[in-house]
Amino acid sequence: MSGSISNSEIKATRDAGELTSLLKQKFPRAVLNFHAHRSDETVVIERDSLHSVCLFLHEDSRCAFEIMLDITAVDLLEMNMNHRFEMVYHFKSLTHASRIRIKVPLNEDDCRLASISDIWKSADWYERECFDMFGIVFEGHPNLKRILMYEEFEGHPLRKDYPIDKQQPLMELKEIEERHTYGREL
Amino acid sequence: MDFLLEIIMTPAILACLKIAVIILLFAMPLGTLLTLMERKWSAMIQDRVGPNRANIGKFTGNGLLHIAADGLKSIFKEDTIPKGANGFLYLIAPFFGLIAAVAIFAIIPIAGPIGNFTFQVTDVNPGLLFIFAITSLNVYGAVLAGTSSNSKFALLGGTRASAQMISYEVFMGLALMGIFMVYGTTRVSGIVNGQNEYWFGNLVPMWGIFTQPLGFILFFTALVAETKRAPFDAPEGESEIVAGYFLEYSGMRWSAFMLAEYVSLVGVAALMTTLFFGGYHVPWLHLWENAPQWIVTILQILKFTFFTVVFCWFQIQLRWTVPKFRFDQTMGLGWKKLLPLSLVNIIVTALVILTLA
Amino acid sequence: MTDMTTLQARTGTSSSSTDFSSSVMTIEIGPAHPAMHGIVRFTTKLDGELIVEMEPEIGYLHRGFEKESENSKWIQVIPYTDRLNYVSPLLCNIGYSMAVEKLYGIQAPRRAEFTRVIMGEISRITDHLTCVGAAAMEIGAFTFFLWFIKAREYLWELVEEMTGARLTTNWTRFGGNSMDLPDGFLSDLEDRLSKLESIMEECDKLLTRNKIFIDRVKDVGAISKEDALSYGFSGPMLRACGIPYDVRRADPYSVYDELDFEIPVGSTGDCFDRFLVRMEEIRQSTSIIKQAADKMPAGPFMTDERMLHYPDKKDVYGNIEGLIDHFKMVMEGHHPPEGEIYMPTEGGNGEIGFYLVSDGSGDPVRVRLRPPCFNFVQAMPLMTIGHYVADIVPIFGSINMIGGELDR
Numbered sequence: 001m002s003g004s005i006s007n008s009e010i011k012a013t014r015d016a017g018e019l020t021s022l023l024k025q026k027f028p029r030a031v032l033n034f035h036a037h038r039s040d041e042t043v044v045i046e047r048d049s050l051h052s053v054c055l056f057l058h059e060d061s062r063c064a065f066e067i068m069l070d071i072t073a074v075d076l077l078e079m080n081m082n083h084r085f086e087m088v089y090h091f092k093s094l095t096h097a098s099r100i101r102i103k104v105p106l107n108e109d110d111c112r113l114a115s116i117s118d119i120w121k122s123a124d125w126y127e128r129e130c131f132d133m134f135g136i137v138f139e140g141h142p143n144l145k146r147i148l149m150y151e152e153f154e155g156h157p158l159r160k161d162y163p164i165d166k167q168q169p170l171m172e173l174k175e176i177e178e179r180h181t182y183g184r185e186l
Numbered sequence: 187m188d189f190l191l192e193i194i195m196t197p198a199i200l201a202c203l204k205i206a207v208i209i210l211l212f213a214m215p216l217g218t219l220l221t222l223m224e225r226k227w228s229a230m231i232q233d234r235v236g237p238n239r240a241n242i243g244k245f246t247g248n249g250l251l252h253i254a255a256d257g258l259k260s261i262f263k264e265d266t267i268p269k270g271a272n273g274f275l276y277l278i279a280p281f282f283g284l285i286a287a288v289a290i291f292a293i294i295p296i297a298g299p300i301g302n303f304t305f306q307v308t309d310v311n312p313g314l315l316f317i318f319a320i321t322s323l324n325v326y327g328a329v330l331a332g333t334s335s336n337s338k339f340a341l342l343g344g345t346r347a348s349a350q351m352i353s354y355e356v357f358m359g360l361a362l363m364g365i366f367m368v369y370g371t372t373r374v375s376g377i378v379n380g381q382n383e384y385w386f387g388n389l390v391p392m393w394g395i396f397t398q399p400l401g402f403i404l405f406f407t408a409l410v411a412e413t414k415r416a417p418f419d420a421p422e423g424e425s426e427i428v429a430g431y432f433l434e435y436s437g438m439r440w441s442a443f444m445l446a447e448y449v450s451l452v453g454v455a456a457l458m459t460t461l462f463f464g465g466y467h468v469p470w471l472h473l474w475e476n477a478p479q480w481i482v483t484i485l486q487i488l489k490f491t492f493f494t495v496v497f498c499w500f501q502i503q504l505r506w507t508v509p510k511f512r513f514d515q516t517m518g519l520g521w522k523k524l525l526p527l528s529l530v531n532i533i534v535t536a537l538v539i540l541t542l543a
Numbered sequence: 544m545t546d547m548t549t550l551q552a553r554t555g556t557s558s559s560s561t562d563f564s565s566s567v568m569t570i571e572i573g574p575a576h577p578a579m580h581g582i583v584r585f586t587t588k589l590d591g592e593l594i595v596e597m598e599p600e601i602g603y604l605h606r607g608f609e610k611e612s613e614n615s616k617w618i619q620v621i622p623y624t625d626r627l628n629y630v631s632p633l634l635c636n637i638g639y640s641m642a643v644e645k646l647y648g649i650q651a652p653r654r655a656e657f658t659r660v661i662m663g664e665i666s667r668i669t670d671h672l673t674c675v676g677a678a679a680m681e682i683g684a685f686t687f688f689l690w691f692i693k694a695r696e697y698l699w700e701l702v703e704e705m706t707g708a709r710l711t712t713n714w715t716r717f718g719g720n721s722m723d724l725p726d727g728f729l730s731d732l733e734d735r736l737s738k739l740e741s742i743m744e745e746c747d748k749l750l751t752r753n754k755i756f757i758d759r760v761k762d763v764g765a766i767s768k769e770d771a772l773s774y775g776f777s778g779p780m781l782r783a784c785g786i787p788y789d790v791r792r793a794d795p796y797s798v799y800d801e802l803d804f805e806i807p808v809g810s811t812g813d814c815f816d817r818f819l820v821r822m823e824e825i826r827q828s829t830s831i832i833k834q835a836a837d838k839m840p841a842g843p844f845m846t847d848e849r850m851l852h853y854p855d856k857k858d859v860y861g862n863i864e865g866l867i868d869h870f871k872m873v874m875e876g877h878h879p880p881e882g883e884i885y886m887p888t889e890g891g892n893g894e895i896g897f898y899l900v901s902d903g904s905g906d907p908v909r910v911r912l913r914p915p916c917f918n919f920v921q922a923m924p925l926m927t928i929g930h931y932v933a934d935i936v937p938i939f940g941s942i943n944m945i946g947g948e949l950d951r
Contacts, residue, residue: 003775006758030756037883037884038646038648038882038884039643040719040883040884040885042883046674048644063669066773067772067775067776067777067779068775069775069894069896069913070896070898070907070911070913072898072911074883074900074908074909075909076908078902078908079902080906084595088883088911089883089896090896090898090913094772094788094793097793097794099794099885099887104632108721114748119572120775121770121773121774121921121922122773122774122775122918122921124921125917125921126916126917133609140689147601147602148601148602148605148950148951149602149605157607158609158610158613160613164607164611179822201921228685228686231686232685232686232689232690233689233690233693234689251883338568338570339570342570342589342592342932346592389949416681416683417755419683420933423933424577425577425578425680425681425682425683425936426572426578426932426935426936427932428576457811506681506685506686506748507686508684508753508755509679509682509683509684509750509753509754509755509756509759510682510683510755511755511758511759512759512933512934513592513931513933514592514931515755515758515759
């Protein structure tokens with residue numbers, strides 16, 4: 001790519017946005033890193049303070065992030081990082097017309113973190129999807145089970161070490177027990 | 187020859203012959219034709235072509251052969267019985283509806299009498315009460331099919347059907363009370379002849395629709411609901427409970443349900459014609475004094491058929507124009523709006539008759 | 544807390560005093576069910592006809608879009624995006640291409656952007672036509688559905704004219720479009736839009752004031768602003784609740800800030816409001832298309848940045864740079880710079896956001912789609928519990944669930 005693009009990238013990355021400074025000031029220990037690549041404000045925080053940061057983002061009037069847009073994870077297996085996963089949260093504030101991305105690094109041997117489904121209800125299914133696809137465990141989630149894959153599925157398909165052409169045996173037809181009863185004995 | 191005629195003219199055999207003729211030459215053909223008519227007419231409404239592919243060689247009859255194709259297909263289809271179904275009830279359920287639908291034609295005259303010979307299977311004394319009795323038989327078909335299929339969707343459909351039909355029967359009877367009061371009889375021939383009189387000289391025939399306009403609307407609504415046609419087809423509820431009570435049926439038994447629907451559609455149309463549009467009487471025909479009997483009879487049959495077809499068309503048009511009611515809205519409409527209205531109709535009719543008398 | 548209290552208000556019961564022991568019937572609605580579009584299952588518990596419990600189960604159409612994308616080249620993802628939302632494929636095409644352009648830090652030429660706006664709005668109209676029509680069909684207005692499908696057909700012919708395919712469009716590229724406007728496209732467009740307008744007028748007469756229809760959809764499936772936000776709603780579903788959030792206006796992308804359009808909002812967030820919002824959005828999109836067609840600038844439809852597209856054949860055969868570029872494009876494909884971006888665009892039924900991570904190696908590390916209807920299906924229990932079983936149909940119809948994008 002042309003040189004001009006790369007230069008502006010480096011410059012943008014070092015600028016701390018308003019929200020970033022606010023978070024840095026409020027949670028000085030939690031904020032590990034930040035950047036604003038392509039003007040997407042991004043704050044990397046450590047795992048244990050995720051829930052309090054999210055609560056702050058939701059409740060505080062300076063943030064007021066009403067919508068939790070997306071939760072996903074990135075498997076960094078091939079990227080030579082010292083952590084395996086990165087949780088990525090996207091938030092949208094209608095009041096301030098701003099967006100923010102929160103990232104949480106996770107290690108492979110201990111990929112569990114707090115659920116935020118008590119703050120935003122939309123987190124419920126997104127966390128289930130992350131659990132399904134990456135095997136990340138969300139503590140305090142009310143109903144953490146697979147969502148897109150079937151329950152008998154083994155492994156987590158979006159991990160980089162799950163081969164794309166791997167086949168799993170088809171499951172037998174499950175008999176639903178209360179069939180033919182019209183729920184009489186319920 | 188005389189001997190043969192004598193046998194034919196014995197009441198029992200005559201009745202059987204009439205049944206055969208009316209059912210086989212009027213109700214059933216019209217019912218089966220309606221299956222095509224409905225598809226063609228809806229296609230016309232919706233800017234489509236409609237079925238036109240079934241053919242013998244080059245002959246398609248513009249879709250006419252689809253009737254035969256559909257019939258043949260359902261005859262040769264496997265007659266499945268779901269696991270856990272109550273076999274006997276499951277097998278007989280479709281025919282209740284069909285019997286009830288066909289039985290309506292027993293009391294409907296399609297032309298005026300020639301001497302002793304009537305164009306009506308039987309002119310029973312209770313007349314319309316017979317219709318109420320017969321249409322209430324209809325509910326058994328739906329309920330038995332719903333409960334014996336061992337399917338939850340069918341069960342829901344069966345309960346919906348029974349609730350809807352039982353409650354609409356209530357004011358179906360009440361809606362007709364006005365007619366009984368105006369013409370002073372429950373006999374069908376009496377009502378039909380009563381409609382052959384005129385108001386204002388020879389200007390307006392005393393048809394049911396003019397003497398009982400509200401009763402007409404109420405009775406028509408009740409009949410449409412009774413036959414479970416759209417917009418009252420919550421028992422079938424094709425989008426939420428798939429097909430309702432006949433969900434599990436296939437082949438000829440499924441066709442029996444469909445046929446029952448279309449035959450009762452014809453039945454409704456014939457009944458509306460008989461009760462509210464002067465039956466077979468051609469209006470102002472009495473002005474032609476020396477009309478030959480055979481011309482009069484043919485004109486009467488044509489008039490009766492014409493109005494029946496118009497009402498069939500109207501029901502089809504209705505189905506493809508409006509969305510359908512939710513089940514509780516159907517019940518609410520029946521009990522909260524139509525029932526009080528039919529009571530009001532009775533009272534107003536009674537008052538008018540009293541003041542005029 | 545909010546949803547529990549509203550549920551109790553609707554069912555008229557409190558959770559402690561309700562005894563479901565004798566009357567609850569479990570019924571599996573879907574995946575093979577006419578109203579479920581074949582790809583979702585609701586395990587529903589009914590008390591008579593009232594829904595007391597419901598659990599959606601999704602994943603029947605999971606094809607591993609994200610896994611496939613991570614194992615493809617950047618450009619090879621575009622055909623997959625056609626299959627995400629199969630009633631408005633172009634919006635996903637555009638969303639993905641704009642995301643990669645953001646990753647590159649480039650913008651497509653203005654002519655390409657205007658063309659994208661036109662095609663995107665056509666797709667939005669087809670999306671809304673399908674959604675509104677199908678929802679109406681499922682509550683019995685079959686004629687309405689087929690009239691809308693007729694209108695959609697006119698628009699899909701335009702899409703075919705532009706992209707060569709009706710559904711599998713594969714039309715955008717990074718830094719522009721694969722094709723320029725075909726000859727006579729703008730006059731065709733005008734003709735089709737006037738046809739669409741007359742159909743809309745007819746359908747309006749048929750349905751919008753129909754008492755039966757209003758009874759079926761009014762106060763059905765209503766959701767409050769707070770719940771809608773908490774569930775992450777976007778698009779027409781959120782606007783029907785009264786929140787004017789539209790990505791085209793909130794975070795203007797492409798050339799939407801140069802175009803004049805209104806954002807219709809509802810008030811109660813029930814199915815009727817959703818219907819009205821979608822109908823109005825069709826009209827707004829029509830006006831956007833007309834404005835964009837009027838303002839259509841001349842110029843290239845593809846960026847002239849190197850290594851984003853195949854060089855001209857003249858250069859390939861004529862000079863060494865062109866030849867090398869062509870060779871590298873064929874052998875290695877695109878190399879977006881290292882970084883991560885999230886690109887929100889307004890899809891047919893909400894915010895389509897692509898989250899892309901690139902390590903600069905030419906293979907995507909992560910291609911993530913934020914599916915708008917994921918949230919809607921999640922909120923199905925909240926919207927349906929306490930209603931009749933027949934209300935599942937209009938509610939589910941109004942959320943416009945698209946399996947391809949829900950399950951990916």
